[in-house]
Amino acid sequence: MGECIVKVVVGLEIHVHLATRTKMFCGCELAYGGSANTRTCPVCIGMPGVLPVMNRQAYEYAVLTALALNCEIARFTKWDRKSYYYPDLPKNYQISQYDLPLSRNGFIEIPLEGGRTKTVRIVRAHLEEDAGKNVHTLGPFSAVDLNRAGAPLLEIVTEPDMNSPQEVRILAQELQRIVRYLGVSEGDMQKGHMRFEPNVNLHITREGQVFKTPISEVKNLNSFRAIERAVAYEVERQRDEFIETGVTMQTGNKRTFGWDDANQRTVLQREKEEAHDYRYFPDPDLVPVELDDAWLERIRAGLCELPLAMQKRFVSDYGLSDYDAAVLTGDRDTAELFDAAVRAGAEAKRVCNLLTQTGLKLANERGTTVRVLGIDAGRLVELTTLVEDGQVSATAATTIFEAMTTCDESPGGIARRLNLMQTSDAGEIESLVDEVITAHPKAVEDVRSGGKKSQKARGFLLGQVMQKSGGQANPRVVAEILDRKL
Numbered sequence: 001m002g003e004c005i006v007k008v009v010v011g012l013e014i015h016v017h018l019a020t021r022t023k024m025f026c027g028c029e030l031a032y033g034g035s036a037n038t039r040t041c042p043v044c045i046g047m048p049g050v051l052p053v054m055n056r057q058a059y060e061y062a063v064l065t066a067l068a069l070n071c072e073i074a075r076f077t078k079w080d081r082k083s084y085y086y087p088d089l090p091k092n093y094q095i096s097q098y099d100l101p102l103s104r105n106g107f108i109e110i111p112l113e114g115g116r117t118k119t120v121r122i123v124r125a126h127l128e129e130d131a132g133k134n135v136h137t138l139g140p141f142s143a144v145d146l147n148r149a150g151a152p153l154l155e156i157v158t159e160p161d162m163n164s165p166q167e168v169r170i171l172a173q174e175l176q177r178i179v180r181y182l183g184v185s186e187g188d189m190q191k192g193h194m195r196f197e198p199n200v201n202l203h204i205t206r207e208g209q210v211f212k213t214p215i216s217e218v219k220n221l222n223s224f225r226a227i228e229r230a231v232a233y234e235v236e237r238q239r240d241e242f243i244e245t246g247v248t249m250q251t252g253n254k255r256t257f258g259w260d261d262a263n264q265r266t267v268l269q270r271e272k273e274e275a276h277d278y279r280y281f282p283d284p285d286l287v288p289v290e291l292d293d294a295w296l297e298r299i300r301a302g303l304c305e306l307p308l309a310m311q312k313r314f315v316s317d318y319g320l321s322d323y324d325a326a327v328l329t330g331d332r333d334t335a336e337l338f339d340a341a342v343r344a345g346a347e348a349k350r351v352c353n354l355l356t357q358t359g360l361k362l363a364n365e366r367g368t369t370v371r372v373l374g375i376d377a378g379r380l381v382e383l384t385t386l387v388e389d390g391q392v393s394a395t396a397a398t399t400i401f402e403a404m405t406t407c408d409e410s411p412g413g414i415a416r417r418l419n420l421m422q423t424s425d426a427g428e429i430e431s432l433v434d435e436v437i438t439a440h441p442k443a444v445e446d447v448r449s450g451g452k453k454s455q456k457a458r459g460f461l462l463g464q465v466m467q468k469s470g471g472q473a474n475p476r477v478v479a480e481i482l483d484r485k486l
Contacts, residue, residue, distance in 0.1 A: 004206040008235050010168050011160035013197040013217075014175055015153050017130070018061045019185050024129040024152035025052030025095060025286075032191045036135070036145040044150035046090035051285050054079075058127065058152035059289065061184040062102055063299050065154055066125045068178055068306060071106030073296060079286040083279045087144050088132035096155075098280040101126035102289070108158075109308055110167065110174045115315070115322050117308070120171055121159040128153050148192075154184075160199065165231035169224050172196050177307040181332045189222050196221045200234040201249065204242060212249040213238045218257045218266055230259045233266055310335055318348035327356050333371035334360065340377035346384040354380065358401045373405040383411040390474045396420040424474040426481065429465070432473065433481050436464045447486050458482070 023030055026043035042050045063073055080098040106122035132149035136142050156175070162168050176194060179185040186193050197220065202213045216238065218230045234257070241247060257266035305313075307329045314325040314335075329335045334355055341351045359370045366373075383400055386392045392400065392415050403414045415421050423429065437444055446457035465478045 004204050006235075006239060007203040007205070008163050008165075008231075009160045009201055009203055010162040010165075010231060011199045012158045012162065012168060012171060013199070014156040014158075014172070015130075015195045015197075016065070016156065016175075016179055016185050016187075017191075017193040018058050018152040018154055019183070019193075020055055020057045020061070020152055022055060023150035024055050024058055024127070026150055028150065030151055034147060036143070037147060039147045040149070044090075045146055046092070052095065054286060054289070055152055059102070060299055061152075061182075062125065062127045062154045063291075063296070064182055064302055065156075065179060065184050066103035066106065067300055067303060068182060069103075069106040069108055069122050069125060069156070071103035071122055071125055073103050073291065074100060075291045075296075076100065076288060077102050078288040079283040080280045081283050082128075084277075086131065086134075087142070088134050088146070088149070090132070090146060090149060094128060094131065095283055095286070096128035096280075097126035108171065108174060108178075110170045111308055111311065111322075111326065112167075112170070118161075118167065120161045120167075123157040123159055125154060125156045128155055160201075165228040165235070168198055168231050169228040172224055172227050174308065177330065181304055181307055182302075189224075192222060194222070196227050198227065198231050198234075200231055200238070202235065202238050202242065204239075211242065211246075213242050214247060214249050214253045214255060216255050216257050216266070218259055219269065221259055226259055226261060229264060230266060233264065237266065304332070307332070307335070310339075314338075314348075318342055320348060320352060324349075324352050324356065327360070328352060331360075331369060333369055337370060337375065337377060337380070341380040341384070344377050344381045346377075346381045347388060350384045350387060351380055354383070354397065354401055358398050362402060362405060374408075375401070375404055379404055379411055386411055386415060390424050390476060391415070391422055392420050393422060393471075393475065396422075419472075421472065422474045423469065423472050424477050426477060429469070429473050429477050430481050432465050432468045433478065433485060436461055436468065437485060440464065444486065458486070461486075 020030055022028060023044055026041050028039050028041050028044055031039065043052055066073060077097060077100045079095055081093040082096045082098070083093040085092055101124045103125045104123065106125070107119050108122060109117045109119050112118055130148050130151040130153045132144050132146040134142055135145055158171070162171060176187040179194070180187045197217055199215050199217045201215045204211045204213065216234050218234065221227045221230055252271070255271055256269045258269050260267050311325045311329040314320045314328060315322060320328070328338050338351055338355055342348045355370065359373060359375065363370050363373060383397055383404070387394055387397050396415065399418065399420060400411050400414045403409075403418065404411060407414070409417070440461060443457040443460050446453040447461065462475070462478055462482060465482065466473055466475065
């Protein structure tokens with residue numbers, strides 16, 4: 001095989017569990033876990049003669065998400081039956097949307113390295129119901145749990161605009177941020193709230209001719225690491241297959257793979273069905289959905305500032321690094337708390353450090369979020385002011401922040417109670433410096449000699465002053481007085 005240029009081409013299908021209280025077409029409770037088949041009814045287990053009713057909240061969540069993805073919203077749409085035969089699909093069809101989805105033609109911007117962004121086009125976003133879950137751990141047979149059957153799913157389909165495994169992972173992460181900001185889904189991968197299915201192939205240019213490898217769809221990935229590794233594996237597998245066989249894309253040779261996480265490889269499941277294999281037709285049990293301008297504007301009013309826009313603003317307005325801004329905007333409550341504190345007068349970098357290095361650490365340790373920690377913008381401003389004024393050290397601020405999560409006391413009150421207030425009294429500190437200089441003439445000589453030992457000796461003397469003050473002297477004032485006397 002001669003020299004060739006390989007272009008990776010990836011589109012992504014995303015299934016998002018919407019955070020409604022009940023299922024898509026019935027009143028069964030929607031919750032994670034619990035005993036098998038305890039949250040079911042005749043509708044979601046497919047009994048004859050039942051009539052489904054659309055969950056209005058699910059439709060509103062779907063439209064809100066589509067608006068955030070810059071999609072065109074259909075004023076008229078309908079429901080379709082998608083027929084296939086799996087044990088976890090009790091009706092032998094899935095209620096979905098085929099030719100008239102609720103939205104089309106959107107786009108999402110994803111952040112890349114160095115402050116760059118990339119636009120990925122959205123083909124469509126539509127609503128459907130989820131299937132149940134096959135269970136294969138009960139012995140020499142399989143069972144079906146239908147608690148999940150009928151859960152509202154938003155399926156988002158992108159154009160094949162991504163060109164690396166990293167871009168696919170970043171898009172998945174950005175979508176998770178968006179649905180969490182909007183409050184339409186918890187986006188918890190471990191609970192199956194988001195499932196990802198990349199469609200991968202290669203465009204290989206050799207001797208001026210372009211060859212396209214068959215598309216592989218990798219099903220039901222539920223971690224960002226699995227997404228990136230599965231796409232990377234498929235890139236290498238397809239390249240090797242093309243070198244060995246020369247196989248190219250043909251009608252009907254799209255294939256479906258699963259991901260074997262233990263062995264870090266894809267596993268062929270089946271040849272991919274085409275649309276006609278599903279025998280779509282309009283569901284006669286459900287009325288079409290028609291939207292008016294007033295309803296759509298009410299939903300549009302629920303849009304918040306989206307994470308990437310907020311991330312860019314934190315960089316441009318507050319001078320944060322791309323990394324710090326990305327960490328802060330990983331969670332909407334954290335980002336809004338930071339924003340409110342800075343708007344109220346706190347120094348941006350110091351608030352950022354407190355929230356990212358202390359707040360998020362505490363939240364992770366306690367299995368909760370920064371919002372639940374109980375820190376408000378006003379107390380954050382007071383805490384950063386204490387540091388800026390030299391009344392407490394940055395180290396003490398961390399201790400005070402942690403104490404703030406367990407009480408309503410002011411940062412100043414906590415600092416006094418824990419004996420963390422610094423002194424900046426020049427006269428008092430100068431007396432301590434004089435004592436240390438008198439007690440350590442050799443270190444003083446080393447500093448004044450300006451040799452290799454100078455900086456080490458200076459640090460020793462500064463430490464001695466801090467020790468004499470019980471850690472309460474302002475280090476900046478100590479350093480100024482010490483340098484003046486030496």
